[in-house]
Amino acid sequence: MIELYPYQRKAVDRLHNGSVLCGKVGSGKSLTGLFYYMENHIDKPLYIITVAKKRNDREWHRDFEALGIDGVVDSWNNIEKYTDVKDAFFIFDEQRAIGYGKWGMAFIHIARKNNWIMLTATPGDVWMDWMCIFIANNFYRNKTDFVDQHVEYNPYSKFPQIRRYHKTDKLERFRKYLAVPMQDFRTTNLHRKYINADFDKDLYKSVVKNRFNPYTEEPIMNASEFTQVLRRIINTSERRRIHAKQEIMTRDRIIVFYNYTYELDILKDICRELDRAYYQWNGQKHEAIPDAETWVYLVQYTAGAEGWNCITTDTILFYSLNYSYRIMEQSEGRINRVNTSFKDLYYVYLKSPASIDDAIERSIRSKKKFNERNWVESTCPNWNEISKSS
Known part of the structure; x- marks a missing residue:
């Protein structure tokens, strides 16, 4: 029988729909996310969107087998295949919803029709990296709404170059609400x-x-x-x-x-x-x-x-x-x-x-x-x- 470490149990209890589990690489985020699913959304079909190598290596399937559950595992490359899915539970493994391209748009579309969480060690380097996550949580209508409120571009640049962000206190509040930090016990x-x-x-x-x-x-x-x-x-x-x-x-x-x-x-x-x-x-x-x-x-x-x-x-x-x-x-x-x-x-x-x-x-x-x-x-x-x- 698999048991969680105390720090994982604490994280499960703090997770909620649309949150981002932030744990160091190798801290056991996958099992933590699956326990959250089993305890809160086991009645819903499970979908895992992960990186291609992790899908190919069947790491998630080994966790499924150990926990006695089943689910669909696919890569971010194929995320658009699941935009019609609704009333399911998604775990987005690794932050790939950066930018407003195909992956970001598909992520938002899926998130607004399903329950979901994201697992990542590095949710983003800058506020623009959080934009799709904020939009998926309905904090903003779309990219235009986010940019109008927070982004100032350099008018003299030949390409879109951000000069500064505005109202960052609001962004900090949103991030604090969504981010669930998971501190592990490693003494390496x-x-x-x-x-x-x-x-x-x-x-x-x-x-x-x-x-x-x-x-x-x-x-x-x-x-x-x-x-x-x-x-x-x-x-x-x-x-x-x-x-x-x-x-x-x-x-x-x-x-x-x-x-x-x-x-x-x-x-x-x-x-x-x-x-x-x-x-x-x-x-x-x-x-x-x-x-x-x-x-x-x-x-x-x-x-x-x-x-x-x-x-x-x-x-x-x-x-x-x-x-x-x-x-x-x-x-x-x-x-x-x-x-x-x-x-x-x-x-x-x-x-x-x-x-x-x-x-x-x-x-x-x-x-x-x-x-x-x-x-x-x-x-x-x-x-x-x-x-x-x-």
């Missing part, structure tokens, strides 16, 4: 090590000064290309490669997160040099972690930051930093689970003393998402004038 010791890797400073300075892409041998056309070129210079440095190799060769089992395809190529080369078996999770390959004594698991942030877990290693290497605090926290949580046998977990971050890496790290530490354009405009004088003429 987290050890974070930041390694600064040197890079080609002359090439970096040349790109900043001349706005010229050394990889395409053409002028840089926009802020995104500018930041990607700078990141490629620092992420492909020989020193970073050496540090990554050292971490991999000294660990029997290690997960490595990366951003870009060229980083994956570097990591695969390292594994071949060390004669280490490696497995991948990215947009093209979906390989499972093996049951073996040694392995290297190469994971692309966007594809694999959430929806799976691993309790057979105590170390994650972050070859480069992701722009999003939310993605970084989710990635860390892959090994930080309630049922891990490790008392100490190790997170190794490779970065550089370059200005862009420092800015990304500051954003993560302040729990914000790094904004490429804002950084470019503050770093490069006359960027707007130059980009207009290009």
